[in-house]
Amino acid sequence: MAELHIIGQIVGASGFPQNSLFCKWGVHAGGAWRLLSGLKEGQTQVDNPQIGETAYWSHPIDLHYATKGLQGWPKIHLQVWHQDSFGRCQLHGYGYCHVPSSPGHHRVNCVTWRPLGTWQEQLAHTFVGGGPQLRSPDTIYSGADRYRLHTEAMGTVELELGIIMSRFDKFGVES
């Protein structure tokens, strides 16, 4: 079995309309992949930056996968939420990116989007916040159910990922 190590961090987010952000993240891999160690989902702390506009989390990721095939290469999916001073949480974006498939150090910028509702919901959103959310987080990283979904562009999440691959060349994989 070939093995993949993902060692890095979710650095932070920028380009969102408000700061005081946190991120719920998870890693999804296909059926041939088995997680040997590490947490495959989690939530960062809330950061309210004092300098600059970027919210920084520096949330560590350390995962060890074993696999029998290339299908279902792991994907990191993210939900960026905003928490206001009263403790209420509001969705600011969904995004996903594939884990890089070549060994080494990679800097990945993951773009995010937010679902838009009807014009009444958008009007309510400007006054009281809230807004539609996805029923199932699978849609973040799958293209199957996105027909006729209206969304709005939001900011970017920056990740730094170091990839270590083992025994992939024995199976003939070049990367």
Add this chain to the structure above:
Amino acid sequence: MATGNPSVFLLTVNGQIEGANFPEYDNLYCKYCYVYGHDWTPTSGLDEGITQITCKGSQSNKLIWNFPLETTFKSTSPSGWPQLVVSVYGPDVFGNDVVRGYGATHIPITPELMLQLYFLSRLSIMYLLLLYQAFTDHPHVCSRAHVETSEVHKVITRVRSQGFVTVSFQIMTKDMKKLGYDTGTSNTQPYSADWSAD
């Protein structure tokens, strides 16, 4: 001499804690320690330490420590790759040392020179007694508790990121390829430390 198959690989870290950029604070020092998984053991060098106290120069907001980090680890698996955890302390208005921020980052996995910027954050509200106990003066407990305190506690903590610490690393590994681990070569440019943000 027969070269047996190695069962462990070594990771040597040569680096320095260069300095920090904290617009609001001065006269800071830094405690650092390494946090790593069960497969890892440090074989040489210091596992934790404390820097000198530095203050800003006359020209800019830069705080410079230039503190050396030289450590070697051995391990059987990359899981639990070491992280450097940094805590920055400075005096409050009464002269007592209070914590100004925490940060952590993984040691790089490729040998290129890496400048890592930490985004130091200070907890603004502490909800749990456990977290409060973690902020005692013992650097080991404090730093490990910060990193290893888990997903559960992180969920309810709010922080303010208020500065950067720049650490540069150069690493070397021995026998990782013999054990079958491919770490590739990095094709990214290192960060340029944003010292100009004064």
